[in-house]
Amino acid sequence: MTAATPSSFVAACVQMRSGVDPRANIDAAVAMIREAAAAGATYVQTPEMSNAVNRSREGLFAMLAPEERDPMLAAFRALARELGITIHAGSLAILRPDGKVANRAFVIDPAGEIVARYDKLHLFDVDLPNGESWRESNTYTGGQSAVAVDLPGLRLGLSICYDIRFPYLYRALAEAGAQMLSAPACFTKQTGEAHWVVLQRARAIETGSFMASAAQAGHHEDGRDTFGHSIIVDPWGRVLAEAGDAPGVILARIDPALVADARGRIPTLQHTRPVTVQVAGARSEKVA
Secondary structure (H helix, E strand, O other): OOOOOOOOEEEEEEEEOOOOOHHHHHHHHHHHHHHHHHOOOOEEEOOOOOOOOOOOHHHHHHHOOOHHHOHHHHHHHHHHHHHOOEEEEEEEEEEOOOOOEEEEEEEEOOOOOEEEEEEOOOOOEEEOOOOOEEEHHHOEOOOOOOEEEEEOOEEEEEOOHHHHHOHHHHHHHHHOOOOEEEOOEOOEHHHHHHHHHHHHHHHHHHHOOEEEEOEEEEEOOOOOEEEOOOEEEOOOOOEEEEOOOOOEEEEEEEOOHHHHHHHHHOOHHHOOOOOOOOOOOOOOOOOO
């Protein structure tokens, strides 16, 4: 795949507070995508689990559909075609042919065609200090490969939420020519307060890439609290736009020339070396 000819454009992140009703979530997302396009955005990203944030496995399965029948995906395809923009559905819960569930991102071109799909690689199976426990692997099946896609203007690397904690993924995407990276999320409030912004900036700085990540925000119908703070970061690590903790839209101009500039100043992608780890020192012996 040949990288697109660089040209600047306006990107938007739509911050949502998705609930358990897919129709209400569609209406909210469509309204904010229209707002972003009216403000000049030609690339609009929504957060992880745009179509439903529902911790109830039974409730989630009751609304699931395969991608050819998912109503939000259909609405986004029609809207991209109507507005002549690229819509990046940060992720939707999608029923797979084998009856399992994918946490899947879609990139839809201005003709309304799906040009890329990405299933979340790293599943969030954690126990947090405040007692929150999450086992995404009980419901979702992880993806098998990283994905980059050419947009009008630059190459975009796809990821979702918990992926942000695995730097090798973003390094691989950048080495494959990605100039903008994304990690749309449904980040917990606790971990978001501690790590969200620094992780976004770190991935941008490490790779000399733009980072654009739409997020879920606030107290949801299923009882969870998400951090929000959708963010767009430039290749030097500067925050160009950041939301608060309420639904809304942020915008920033993306100039791919800044990627070349940052990577020229600090060419870490050219300095990669294979590493072998040597462990020095003797192991302590257990004393009886």
